[in-house]
Amino acid sequence: MKVARLFAAAALLAALPLHADEAPLFVPQWLGAQYTFVDQHQDRVRSPYAGPLSLSARTDTQRSHTFGAYLGVALPAHFQFYVDVEMFKGEGVSGATGMGGLTNGDVIRSGSASLGKTPYVARRFLRWTLPLGDETDDVERAMDQLPGKEASRRLEVKIGKMAINDDFDKNRYANGTRTQFMNWALFNDVAWDFAADTRGYTEGLMVGLVESGWSLRYGIYRMPREANGSQLVPSLQRARGQQMELTLQPQKDGWALRALVFQNQASMGIYRKVIAEALANGTVPDIRADDRPGRHKYGFGLNGELPLADDGDTGLFMRAGWNDGRNESFAFTEVDRTVGGGFQLSGAHWGRTQDHLSVGVAVNALSAPHREYLALGGSGFVLGDGALNYGREQIVEAYYSFMPFEHLTLSPDLQWVRHPGYNRDRGPARFVALRAHVEF
Template structure:
């Protein structure tokens, strides 16, 4: 019997064949050596067979084990999905929610919050608002104060304005402007100063002891790009159309250096053209507003230089009411030119003419005759330095009985850059208002009115002369304080009258 299993015969035969294939000159192995080698090969084959059997057993067991694990994993996933679906059905966050659901809900809440803010921003796009509170305290020398009036006065005025989108018509875009005003205090009352008011911020409805609000302005503006049907971003010309209740001086007789009594000059003669405002030819109501319509053509084809032509028709008459305001309205036309001079410094030059069909002769209680007034004027502001702007206004009466028929005001504002206070400014202005010949001829002979008010009691012979200086200092981005001093010589054209000296302090808070 062979010392190895028959099934390994092939291996043995292979060994014999290997041995027989050796070269002839090699030494032939002995029979014992061959048997030893065959046993070694037989042992290796047995090990290989055992390993092969083990691998076969594992191959038979592994699929069953994998199927069981797979079923367990599928079950766990289904349970986890069910928990996530349950958590997703609730909008609230819970400690029991899976972590991924908690994160998903957090992202969803943040996204919804951002969308809400975006919708709010979108709804407020184009909406602007502003609010301010101005308070003025003034004191004047006793000889300048009207009989029965106090030598000092305090008043405040609040303004709230909002601008809203007004829709579109093709390429034309509209906007709505509204302003509410309230206040208390009538300000100082000075002798004979029929041509100037030392405190233009004074505002009070009927009873000075009451503080009431009113709708000061409410108007609509439509901006129409030109040419019609053209590409709006490339437009360098447009029409502006306004209608509603408005302040005519928002659109006419503007001036960069002298146009806002809450920030710059307080005396009304420096805020607007004295013939139009102090003289009453603008035809506005007691608070400075009137219904009207305006159309303007704006041309920027030579930008940065530009020009604009505008025409306005406003209600006139005593109180500028809505009943008969337009039977003989206040009409004004203006040409504006924006130019750069002195090395590229901005300047604006305005020329205008007006006619009021319902003016009152001498604009006082002694003569209430309705007549037609007309005149021409100019308003100029020009920067002459990095922080210096000069201004000038001129007005001339062409028809009608007026107290003064010519007015000239000049001045300048110097920015605080020169003394390292860039937000501060100093303003200086001078004014000259010449009394008319008709007023000079009749001032001393006017009779008392039906209510027994005294006549003027003097003969007007010259011009009223004005001067004002202020220093505006900014304490923070919302608060400004402005000490102010005014001098009024020959008030009302009375050469013998004492000069009025008015010292004031203005505080303004704006948002």
């Protein structure tokens, strides 16, 4: 009941009128609150055999709930402080395993420890900006965004606990699982194994230079102690995830292209090494048994968006990503190569300007040693069929975003997956969901 009252109070405070120039110093402000409900059903899946992390052969229906309340404080000298409190309840179909592109981005995997279902601090960070010119933009109140005016050209720094994909790999048409695509392979670059704990957050530093028509950001963050781990390493000297992204966007609301590079250092296992040991000893390979500190993984990604009409509400998007696939998948999901894209069509064409229809397609792949590891019966943290007849994982998702009235969005969602978990012997898999999102 205390949690329910907290989120109810957040919603009421967030709904109070607040003008863009009202951000008094030292006064905490409610920036918003949200609740997202997902009811997802998985049809029966062809499954001649199964391993410890296989997509379930039986039908499965699961519900997930996420709650969030968002607070910000304006401080002197262009400093801001933000705190977000969230809570997750429910489960994902098939235990949120069995695929590289999992079907509900709001689901939290089990990880290495029981995370519980109580509220937790999702973000807690300090932000500082240094204006580089006199031109400013009006900034509206939003999650982790105080209202007011902000320099169009600026240097910005964030330090603390945050989600890396708040600042990197953003996309107008495929960026948020609570209002856009639900499949992991469509709202993020899944080959980008970014630093995060089991819930998707980490601690670190982001530095960004925002100029007219382009921006450059660099981030360094703490890695988890182990793959899909809930605990982060205590020091950046021991393990770290680094990324840099260049964004080109000549016009503020025009096309954008982003190029991302990353390198992780962590206590990871090497696929080739555990495969050789397993073949020599006649055992099943275990990537975790080879975890050693100081190992590296690197990769890159491309991300584009192209507005076409309806003030940008109709447009195209694409993503492509690659990592070396030499060391174990560690933090996000088990994908070494990915390419995808799709479109969003505004409901203005049928008299519903607040609605839109979106369709996306993604193809995921594994490196040669990763697929051989799985074929020999090895398991990661989301994949493990006990064997593997390899084929690229192919995903199609379509959803309709319907806003019956302000603050509420309903989204029926359909997903079809060929070769789930990269296995030709399994599937295809079909999923249908209804998502309700309330936001103030």
